Amino acid sequence: MTQQPWKPGTATAVGSMPGTDSLEAARIVAGELPELTPVPELPSRGIGADVIGHTAGMLRDLAVEVVPSGYRVARAAGRDHRRAVDLLRWDLDAMEAVTSAEAESRLVKVQVAGPWTLAAGIELERGHRVMTDHGALRDFTESLVEGVREHVAQLAFRTGARVLVQLDEPTLPAVLAGDLPTPSGYENVPAVPEPEAERVLTEVIRRLGEDRPGPVFVHCCARRPPVRLLHRAGAGVIGVDAAVLGSTSGELVEELGEAWDRGLTLMLGMVPTTEPSTTPGVRELAEPARNFVRELGFPERILAEQVLPAPACGLAGSSPRWARRALELSRELGRMLREDTLEN
Numbered sequence: 001m002t003q004q005p006w007k008p009g010t011a012t013a014v015g016s017m018p019g020t021d022s023l024e025a026a027r028i029v030a031g032e033l034p035e036l037t038p039v040p041e042l043p044s045r046g047i048g049a050d051v052i053g054h055t056a057g058m059l060r061d062l063a064v065e066v067v068p069s070g071y072r073v074a075r076a077a078g079r080d081h082r083r084a085v086d087l088l089r090w091d092l093d094a095m096e097a098v099t100s101a102e103a104e105s106r107l108v109k110v111q112v113a114g115p116w117t118l119a120a121g122i123e124l125e126r127g128h129r130v131m132t133d134h135g136a137l138r139d140f141t142e143s144l145v146e147g148v149r150e151h152v153a154q155l156a157f158r159t160g161a162r163v164l165v166q167l168d169e170p171t172l173p174a175v176l177a178g179d180l181p182t183p184s185g186y187e188n189v190p191a192v193p194e195p196e197a198e199r200v201l202t203e204v205i206r207r208l209g210e211d212r213p214g215p216v217f218v219h220c221c222a223r224r225p226p227v228r229l230l231h232r233a234g235a236g237v238i239g240v241d242a243a244v245l246g247s248t249s250g251e252l253v254e255e256l257g258e259a260w261d262r263g264l265t266l267m268l269g270m271v272p273t274t275e276p277s278t279t280p281g282v283r284e285l286a287e288p289a290r291n292f293v294r295e296l297g298f299p300e301r302i303l304a305e306q307v308l309p310a311p312a313c314g315l316a317g318s319s320p321r322w323a324r325r326a327l328e329l330s331r332e333l334g335r336m337l338r339e340d341t342l343e344n
Contacts, residue, residue, distance in 0.1 A: 004236075004265060005162065005214050006107060008304040009338025011330040012036040012267060014219055014239065015111035015166065016314030018323050020045045022087075026094035030106075032327035036308065038109045038166075039095055039155070043316045048084030051168055052121040055113040057084030058147035062140065064122055069183075072123040073130070088151065096158040106161045112148050114167035114218065115141045115204050116175045116197060120189075127183035131175065131192070141200060145207045152212065165208050166217035166239070169230075172197065173222045176229075194229055201233035209234070217267060221313040227255035231264060239267035241312045245292040257296045260306055269312030271329045275322035282332045304341040309333035 012033055017025045017040040025040035043050045048057060052071050056064040063081040065074040074081060099106055113121065119131035119140055130136045148165060156163045174180050178191030205216045215236020220226070225240050238259065244252060259266070270285050289307065293300055309330045315323040 009334040010035045011309045011334035013038050013310050014314045016041040016316035018320050022090045022094040026098045030098040036107045048087050051113045053084045057088045058151045059143045060146040062143045099159040108161040109164045111166040114169035115200050117169050117171040120171045164214050169220045198233050205234040231259050237265045241269040245288050265306045267308040267310050270309050271311045271326045273312050282336050301341040304337040
């Protein structure tokens with residue numbers, strides 16, 4: 001098993017939080033998840049703060065603007081693009097304020113749209129998605145890699161932390177299935193073959209891992225995340241919702257078992273993203289994962305060694321109270337799994 005840079009039982013989160021105050025969000029996340037702290041994303045701030053706009057602000061030598069249908073390539077950086085860049089700067093300021101005194105004692109995780117989600121979420125001038133043009137896809141992928149590397153370097157310099165990267169790919173299953181509509185809405189964009197999707201992801205993951213050793217995360221909270229493809233592409237950690245563990249049959253179960261068997265870590269969404277009517281205890285939250293492990297025949301220590309407990313997905317739609325509690329429960333889950341391993 002590859003040695004990971006965190007201790008067994010470490011917890012984290014997908015990344016997004018409610019509210020618009022970057023400093024307050026950074027304080028909460030840094031306090032609740034001190035061992036692997038995600039840079040909080042705040043989509044409620046509007047244009048430039050959602051996953052596409054947030055990532056577009058990092059792009060090197062490319063700019064976007066907002067049109068009625070969403071984000072579109074711009075000839076030059078205008079107000080929309082400058083706002084996305086400003087939001088990134090404020091986020092850097094906030095993370096520096098809450099972490100810089102600790103020097104290299106903290107792991108920080110920054111989240112960006114993966115190449116396929118980014119290329120599916122931005123239009124070319126005539127309205128077609130970037131992913132439909134091979135040259136544009138290549139340019140955006142190159143820009144993404146260079147921009148993220150620069151942003152990670154700034155974050156590491158200003159916080160003194162070791163920075164890991166998470167690629168968010170919620171749109172990847174639709175890209176593979178051909179489920180994305182064309183501009184007219186009457187047809188769908190042709191499905192991208194798995195080898196092509198894997199090739200692009202592999203290149204991005206490889207290059208993002210060159211400067212700073214450590215696993216690259218890929219998160220996909222779809223019902224059917226392409227675990228095998230992500231693993232082959234080089235993801236060191238794959239983020240999935242624990243709801244996918246509900247069945248111990250089928251191809252997905254085999255893919256998850258293979259990934260664990262080969263030493264992969266799962267960022268496992270074990271805590272609800274919205275407040276339930278009755279707050280569950282940590283043992284109740286851990287039970288689906290325990291059952292899954294038993295059914296596959298793995299020792300339960302794998303839950304401490306190869307699982308990062310986390311909320312099921314982003315917390316942007318949660319109440320502030322529940323968002324904080326979800327982070328607390330994630331950390332309590334990690335502690336419990338570590339202690340249970342020591343006892344056994």
